Amino acid sequence: MIRHVVMFNWTPEATAEQVEQVVTELGKLPARIGAIKAYAFGPDAGFAQGNFDFAVTADFDDEAGYVSYRDHPDHREIVQRLIAPIMAERSAVQFEVTGP
Amino acid sequence: MIRHVVMFNWTPEATAEQVEQVVTELGKLPARIGAIKAYAFGPDAGFAQGNFDFAVTADFDDEAGYVSYRDHPDHREIVQRLIAPIMAERSAVQFEVTGP
Numbered sequence: 387m388i389r390h391v392v393m394f395n396w397t398p399e400a401t402a403e404q405v406e407q408v409v410t411e412l413g414k415l416p417a418r419i420g421a422i423k424a425y426a427f428g429p430d431a432g433f434a435q436g437n438f439d440f441a442v443t444a445d446f447d448d449e450a451g452y453v454s455y456r457d458h459p460d461h462r463e464i465v466q467r468l469i470a471p472i473m474a475e476r477s478a479v480q481f482e483v484t485g486p
Numbered sequence: 487m488i489r490h491v492v493m494f495n496w497t498p499e500a501t502a503e504q505v506e507q508v509v510t511e512l513g514k515l516p517a518r519i520g521a522i523k524a525y526a527f528g529p530d531a532g533f534a535q536g537n538f539d540f541a542v543t544a545d546f547d548d549e550a551g552y553v554s555y556r557d558h559p560d561h562r563e564i565v566q567r568l569i570a571p572i573m574a575e576r577s578a579v580q581f582e583v584t585g586p
Contacts, residue, residue: 389526391491391541393579426489428581433549441491441579443543449533477577479493479541481528 387423388446390455392478393438400472405429405440408472411464412442419458421451438477445483452480487523488546490555492578493538500572505529505540508572511564512542519558521551538577545583552580 396405409427416425424445430437446452455461496505509527516525524545530537546552555561 388531389541389543391493391543393491393493393577426581426583428583431488431549431580431582433552433580434578436578438577438579441489441581443489443491449531452533477493477538478534478536479538480531480533481526481541482531483526483528 387483388448388452388480389483390442390444390446390452390478390480392442392476394440394469394473395475396439396472397474404468404472408440408464408468411468415455415458415461415464418460419455421446421454421458423447423451438475449480487583488548488552488580489583490542490544490546490552490578490580492542492576494540494569494573495575496539496572497574504568504572508540508564508568511568515555515558515561515564518560519555521546521554523547523551538575549580 409429412425412427416422422444425443427440427442429440444452444455446455512525512527516522522544525543527540527542529540544552544555546555
């Protein structure tokens with residue numbers, strides 16, 4: 387299994403409404419993109435200073451599943467319309483999950 | 487449920503053996519820290535340029551579970567002895583996972 391992890395820092399100008407829209411639209415993706423086996427995301431809970439603002443984790447059977455998510459038009463649309471305009475920083479990893 | 491996500495970039499001097507040691511020692515933590523409900527980690531798979539080098543995801547029932555992991559001596563020992571010496575960059579988020 388491949389786990390895709392991505393974190394965002396938002397711009398200082400990003401509003402709560404803009405972030406809420408990201409949450410709402412991301413929530414629609416698992417029903418639309420069959421390759422998604424598990425999907426979780428949310429704003430940082432505020433336990434630690436210096437954290438990023440938001441994270442997404444997404445599980446796929448394999449690299450092809452990840453790529454089909456990455457390139458899916460419904461995903462691209464959210465990235466371009468809602469995320470890119472408020473994104474200050476992004477960091478990502480895809481890693482192979484083994485074991486239970 | 488709280489999902490803790492952390493990514494690292496290693497220093498240019500970090501060796502494969504040092505990273506392998508991190509993998510080996512992290513793998514022992516779920517058996518030692520009861521608060522860990524799920525634990526996955528690994529080096530970046532190389533699908534994308536500009537990714538971080540390594541990620542860890544860890545699930546806990548609540549903030550107290552996360553804190554008991556964060557502060558657990560076996561975890562701190564790995565961070566201080568194996569991760570800190572090869573760490574160039576770190577980014578983290580803890581977020582509330584809702585739904586299935």
